Amino acid sequence: MREKVVIALAAAAALLLAYNLYQIFLVLPDEALQGGIYRIIFFHVPAGIVGMIGFFIALTFAVWYLVSGDLRHDSLSASIVEVSVVFTTVNIVTGSIWARIIWGAWWVWDYRLTSQLVCALIFFGYLLLRRAIDEPTQRARLSAALTIFGCVDSVIVWKSIEWFRNNHPGPVLTIRTGGGHMDPAMEHTLSLNFLAILLVGAALALVRMRQESTAREIDSLRRAAHV
Amino acid sequence: MNFVLQAFAVARKDLAIELRTKESLNAAGSFAIVILLLFSFAFDPGSDETREIGGGLLWIVFAFAGALVFNRSFARELPNECLDTLLASPLSAASLVIGKSLANWVTLLVVEFVSLFVFGIFYNVSWVAHLAPLAAVFALATWGVSILGAIFGAITVNLRLRELMLPVIIYPLMIPLLIGAIELTRMILNNEPASPEELLWGRILIVFDVVFTSLAVILSDTILVN
Numbered sequence: 001m002r003e004k005v006v007i008a009l010a011a012a013a014a015l016l017l018a019y020n021l022y023q024i025f026l027v028l029p030d031e032a033l034q035g036g037i038y039r040i041i042f043f044h045v046p047a048g049i050v051g052m053i054g055f056f057i058a059l060t061f062a063v064w065y066l067v068s069g070d071l072r073h074d075s076l077s078a079s080i081v082e083v084s085v086v087f088t089t090v091n092i093v094t095g096s097i098w099a100r101i102i103w104g105a106w107w108v109w110d111y112r113l114t115s116q117l118v119c120a121l122i123f124f125g126y127l128l129l130r131r132a133i134d135e136p137t138q139r140a141r142l143s144a145a146l147t148i149f150g151c152v153d154s155v156i157v158w159k160s161i162e163w164f165r166n167n168h169p170g171p172v173l174t175i176r177t178g179g180g181h182m183d184p185a186m187e188h189t190l191s192l193n194f195l196a197i198l199l200v201g202a203a204l205a206l207v208r209m210r211q212e213s214t215a216r217e218i219d220s221l222r223r224a225a226h227v
Numbered sequence: 228m229n230f231v232l233q234a235f236a237v238a239r240k241d242l243a244i245e246l247r248t249k250e251s252l253n254a255a256g257s258f259a260i261v262i263l264l265l266f267s268f269a270f271d272p273g274s275d276e277t278r279e280i281g282g283g284l285l286w287i288v289f290a291f292a293g294a295l296v297f298n299r300s301f302a303r304e305l306p307n308e309c310l311d312t313l314l315a316s317p318l319s320a321a322s323l324v325i326g327k328s329l330a331n332w333v334t335l336l337v338v339e340f341v342s343l344f345v346f347g348i349f350y351n352v353s354w355v356a357h358l359a360p361l362a363a364v365f366a367l368a369t370w371g372v373s374i375l376g377a378i379f380g381a382i383t384v385n386l387r388l389r390e391l392m393l394p395v396i397i398y399p400l401m402i403p404l405l406i407g408a409i410e411l412t413r414m415i416l417n418n419e420p421a422s423p424e425e426l427l428w429g430r431i432l433i434v435f436d437v438v439f440t441s442l443a444v445i446l447s448d449t450i451l452v453n
Binding site: 124 | 382386387399402431
């Protein structure tokens with residue numbers, strides 16, 4: 001059943017991505033001020049939002065694990081964190097490429113760049129912590145605690161760095177500004193690409209969750225064999 | 228009340244061990260002085276610019292020295308199964324974490340004031356006139372650093388590569404606190420008049436302390452006992 005869900009999600013994501021790529025590269029015109037490089041926004045913004053949503057869904061499953069003690073919730077939480085770290089890295093790298101062209105520097109210590117980097121580093125630490133613990137329930141408990149600390153800290157990091165330094169472009173999406181900051185055709189494609197990347201993220205998280213569960217099963221069989 | 232007394236008992240025990248062995252104090256204190264010495268080769272120690280970044284220098288030194296203190300905090304309970312004994316005692320896990328944090332706080336404050344004294348000499352910075360506001364910033368920010376150090380010291384105590392894992396995990400988490408502490412220390416050392424910005428960073432330190440102390444109390448059972 002789960003296999004079919006993964007295939008359905010991946011197929012829907014592939015179709016939507018193909019349509020979006022056609023729109024982004026062949027239909028939409030260059031942006032008046034930035035030229036062709038603006039197209040990076042169709043990947044940069046959705047990857048950042050999907051990564052951020054992922055961390056908070058992972059937080060939900062981490063708390064759920066602490067309440068239920070069911071290791072499947074831990075596997076799901078860990079898989080989502082892993083996928084979110086990848087999307088946050090995509091967000092940072094694409095943003096850096098855009099900054100090189102528009103700002104003339106690969107990296108600017110702006111609040112969003114810095115907060116995303118800090119967020120990625122917190123969850124890189126999470127991935128390292130998981131690898132360092134062999135016992136599954138201990139790993140699940142400590143990872144859940146770190147997810148809670150990491151998500152709460154990400155919010156404080158975001159606000160404090162926003163106060164500290166700020167030269168990132170302001171919000172352009174209608175949901176933040178009430179409209180008028182971005183061409184409707186571009187915003188429509190951006191929303192569709194957000195959906196496509198969300199589907200890719202969901203499919204990847206489910207694949208990783210299956211691998212996590214299989215790894216746990218193999219590990220428990222190995223332990224049983226040694227007893 | 229019982230909780231507070233238990234936390235103080237743990238802190239008193241840790242500080243008594245520290246006073247006898249001076250393990251963390253010696254290691255963290257000399258490490259902090261070595262880092263301050265190394266910084267003097269990276270920047271011109273007498274320039275106004277160095278005074279401008281003095282807050283940042285100090286807090287980087289404190290964060291590095293803190294990692295040494297935090298690594299020892301729970302690790303010193305490993306020989307002779309002392310940690311298991313503490314957990315089997317009527318002591319609650321939360322009071323153990325808060326007590327450890329309290330001991331780390333006192334130890335780190337001592338290291339910080341020694342470093343500040345050395346910093347004043349090495350970098351020709353006069354700080355005596357600002358002792359009260361500096362002490363308030365050090366106390367608030369060091370509590371936040373100590374509570375993170377105690378909770379993640381507990382998380383990493385049984386791990387391979389414990390000494391490496393602790394800083395990798397806690398430094399990114401400390402960033403809001405370090406930004407606030409660096410900004411406030413810089414403002415105080417540069418004699419900048421009190422501004423709303425100062426109030427804002429002070430509030431960040433307080434919010435950080437309250438949020439992470441609450442999380443530490445709530446999650447200490449999960450981390451140490453279950």
